[in-house]
Amino acid sequence: MDENETFYLVFVDLPTEFSPEPYSKLTRRYSDVDAAMAFIESKRQVHVLLIVADRLAKEIHTRLKLCRHIRSFLVFTRSLSPLTVKFDQHDPIPEIFRSESKLEQAVQAECISLEKQALPFSVFDQMQRSSQDLKSKFNTFLWYQILFHTLKQLPTDEQAKEEMLRFCSDYYQSNPREERIIQQYRKSNNERTAIRWYTRNTFFFKLANHALRTEDMLLVYRFRYWLKLLCSAIECEHKKQKDDQTWTLYSGFRLHKDELERLKQSVGNLISINSFLSTSRNINVAHIFAGTGIIEDHLARVRLHIEVNPTRLQSVFCADIRRMSQFSQEEEVLFSLGSTFRIISMDYDDTNQHWVFYLNATDDRSDLIREHCQLASYDFRSTSPMIYFGKILSKNLDKTNHALEYFHELLRKIDQTHPDLPNIYEAIGDIHHRRGQDSKAVKYYKIEEKLRRKRDLIEKRADNIILQDLQEELEEEDKKTDEPTLTKANLLRTMAFHAKYVQAGTYLTQALQIYEQLKVASPAMSECIEDLAWNCQHNEKLQQSLELQYRRLAVSEEYLPADNQTLSDILTDILHEVKTPDDHRRFIKFCKKKLSVLDEEGTLDKDHPRLIHIEDCLETAENQLKDFKEKQTKLLIEVSHAAKQKYPSQLIQSYRKISIFYSKHGLYKESIHYALNELEIYENILGYSETIFDILDRIKQCYTLMLDYTQAFIYMQIAYKLAQSVQHIDPQMVQKRQIKTDNFVRRVAKYQIELPWIPVTPDNDCIF
Structure with missing residues (x-):
């Protein structure tokens, strides 16, 4: 197990069989100089204590000039005459020993010194x-x-x-x-x-x-x-x-x-x-x-x-x-x-x-x-110290190799009935997922799920029953103290897991407020922000999600080392959520400032992976913004050219392309503007086309992403009225639009927003 050694004893042509205990495992004996030097050269990452016979001192001395890992150079001789070998002042200077006992004492002392003082x-x-x-x-x-x-x-x-x-x-x-x-x-x-x-x-x-x-x-x-x-x-x-x-x-x-x-x-x-x-x-x-x-x-x-x-x-x-x-x-x-x-x-x-x-x-x-150790002790209520130890290695200290070895060691050691066995497989899956090895991660997640099902550990109660029990626990905590506590925050996070839509977001927001009041940045707080960001994304609150990701990074930087991989992962998540040109400009400014701060602090080497990752993200954002500007210019020129040519079909195509382009980049007002221009041409020039439904759906989607559900619903009604007016052309269209409208109403209902049926007026009546 050479990886556990930090030094070796190399004896060359020594008449004595001395091998200092407990270092016999580290001792190598050679009669051949070439073999000894080959071994020494192979151990450049560790110290070497070299003990040689006097007759080889000169030969070995000439070959030691490039061996800077020689810790000590000892020469043993039985002769009372001085050695004839001459040494430069910058060469390893040997100590000469004529007594075996003194040589043994010196080697023993040097070994202890290496083990102790290093x-x-x-x-x-x-x-x-x-x-x-x-x-x-x-x-x-x-x-x-x-x-x-x-x-x-x-x-x-x-x-x-x-x-x-x-x-x-x-x-x-x-x-x-x-x-x-x-x-x-x-x-x-x-x-x-x-x-x-x-x-x-x-x-x-x-x-x-x-x-x-x-x-x-x-x-x-x-x-x-x-x-x-x-x-x-x-x-x-x-x-x-x-x-x-x-x-x-x-x-x-x-x-x-x-x-x-x-x-x-x-x-x-x-x-x-x-x-x-x-x-x-x-x-x-x-x-x-x-x-x-x-x-x-x-x-x-x-x-x-x-x-x-x-x-x-x-x-x-x-x-x-x-x-x-x-x-x-x-x-x-x-x-x-x-x-x-x-x-x-x-x-x-x-x-x-x-x-x-x-x-x-x-x-x-x-x-x-002490505060952070208390947070860890609190986590021990839900995560055993054995699992927590490995998760710190993986997530907080970026030692994924050590963590993987550790968890596999646990698999070899613990009994198959151990309560933490599913958690170990989950932790190994998390490590592989963190490394981007999703196929391996899925393999371990499947084993984890199988174990939980076999042990009947998967919660079978209905979410509303679980929520009721958790609510009672939270009320008991409130009776104990009015102050914010970790118990309350964690209960709220658990409640969010079993709640739906808006209610889940409410619980997570309350939990985050408690973490902020406690004023201790922690993994739990970061995970809460991550869950809330995901909730916002799921509920189409994209701008709020982006803001939360920036916040998640700031919190994580407070408790994670500057070189932790998680910080790079969060920056990647932010980049994936950047859509509008303003978002890109903000992200570019953020990356430049981050590089400047890290450079000023000097905590990372110039070629550190995190700095390289920030530079790569910065370059990607700059290229995306440049690409946006070039495509926008090209599309605007197309629109201008089509308007001058006065060909309705060509102009509609130009409007459609730029409307879709703006929608893709989060510029929903601009997208709606050009979509309405499309509708105007159909209304005034071309007449009915099934394409009109696509335009109305695009407008509805833009308003939805702007969180203006009332306006979105108005365009759903317009589409429905249009379908009724043309059902003689397409009898199935009314049913299709009714299904879409019903789905939209159910979808918005989860946000607890009422959508009154808007009376049809000349301003919003069907255009045909």
């Missing part, structure tokens, strides 16, 4: 991210906080423990030492021993922290049992602190220069650590972990100086673990998941060649975090 910020590839600048990426940070909050709500029973231990046994199946440790853990684990197990150099430390650092959420899920225990243990120790005093703590590590630049740019801002952060009261320990001397070109040595007063923090938890640690001499203080810090300043230590950052542990923004 955790907070190191990035080994572009998929790894260990610190978030909360000013520009607060929403990403926020969803990690909610994710960790959800993780802590997952069941941590014996089944969760056994899943974790089985995974570890499979991973270390050829390592008897680790298997013994697994058996020890099975017998002796609890919250009181969680910190001690963390400090032991075992599989927990290695795999769990690797999962957190690389954001491998499937691995995080597998270790949920131990992670929850450790978080609880740290919080428990934190609360034991009674002395109101400030600690000065230190942490040292080697950091990728790209991450170093991010830290430099974050001075004055908040940062979060998405793993456990190990610090020490002793600055010398930080010096050791940061190291000294020549370092690889892509890395820098960094020290953190952290000020923290545990008694004054409510959301950041840390524990002095000296008395529980296997390495008490390190004077370790351990911070829990998601701890937040403000970077006060930075400096450069010329003596040790360390970049030094001064931080304060802080509760800043904790209120907002």
Whole structure:
């Protein structure tokens, strides 16, 4: 499982069989230099600790100039004479060892250093991210906080423990030492021993922290049992602190220069650590972990100086673990998941060649975090934490691959009678739908529906009965409090699902008002706006739907990271609803402003998919507007030319084309104007034609889309009267028009609008 490794030990022609535990799985031994170098070249995304025999030092040294991922270059010799190999100051400088025991100690220390100090910020590839600048990426940070909050709500029973231990046994199946440790853990684990197990150099430390650092959420899920225990243990120790005093703590590590630049740019801002952060009261320990001397070109040595007063923090938890640690001499203080810090300043230590950052542990923004975690906890009433965890990965953090792996892992693990089984298939279907893989999505939706029917989970009660029950629940909530609550909003959304037409829109509007009063942008609020927009579309309120889509995007931007795919999907939805030239101009202006803001914020790379998508949408809208203007000009010229020629049939054709054109682009008044011109020619020159019904229907449809149902109905009546007057020509026409009129009346009745029969007058009488 190489994807879980961050470094390897490579021994070349070493007489010793030393293999530091628990790193035997990471050890590679070679007698041939070419084979060793081939392996090293294949592992450019991870660190390599290279230990070679003295006789090969020169040969290997000449081949290391391009291998910047060599973490350490150690040479073992039994000779007491100095090595004759000369090294440039920019080359990897080897450490020389003449004692096997000292070599073993050095390798062991370097392994521990790599596992421990790299955790907070190191990035080994572009998929790894260990610190978030909360000013520009607060929403990403926020969803990690909610994710960790959800993780802590997952069941941590014996089944969760056994899943974790089985995974570890499979991973270390050829390592008897680790298997013994697994058996020890099975017998002796609890919250009181969680910190001690963390400090032991075992599989927990290695795999769990690797999962957190690389954001491998499937691995995080597998270790949920131990992670929850450790978080609880740290919080428990934190609360034991009674002395109101400030600690000065230190942490040292080697950091990728790209991450170093991010830290430099974050001075004055908040940062979060998405793993456990190990610090020490002793600055010398930080010096050791940061190291000294020549370092690889892509890395820098960094020290953190952290000020923290545990008694004054409510959301950041840390524990002095000296008395529980296997390495008490390190004077370790351990911070829990998601701890937040403000970077006060930075400096450069010329003596040790360390970049030094001064931080304060802080509760800043904790209120907002707490509000969103409370929203998540409320959602747990209808969605289990197990499903919610995967949905955060997919929808809010855009980790669809991780989410898909996670849900398939659940399918392999859970019992076929598990209550969440239909929800898992639904979630997998949602992911495929989000990816545009609709055939796969349908496959999983069908399985979900089959399971629900088999389990009799599909609601069989009539909608009016369900609505009555929900209304009673809502009234009970109103009796409890006059204040807006999430319970009321969610009840109203559920009522909308079972209501029809106008009533559904009313419920959704009331729910949205509650979300606005609560003043917390959330997925539930965004989904409510989406449902209301769909309701408006279904009820032909197209302009209202467009306004709601803009609103949905604004709300989603408040809680989603700037690079989330959902934001691009919503922009696409807006573009699909843009019809009129004014709509296009507004959309173009909106896209240009959005690009300018994102460029100014600098939160996304220049070639980020979201920026490219906005540019593509902008180009599409500009081309559509340009195409509209060109076609409009062409059609107006045709109308003008036909009017001059005075050929009625040609003029009618020109009027029809431009009327249909305007209707298609949402310019309904203009469309009606030219349709009436068509009617005038038939009335004054050409006489009756069945085409007249098409014109009247077009006018009726324009008025309908303008929400002027009375005018639309008038033209329905005119068409009906015309059919009566020509029934001797087409006996079926009256029946056809009656059916259309009845359908229109029923359709408008759902809007609770009365349509009085308009008396026929000379102004609206049948034109023939």
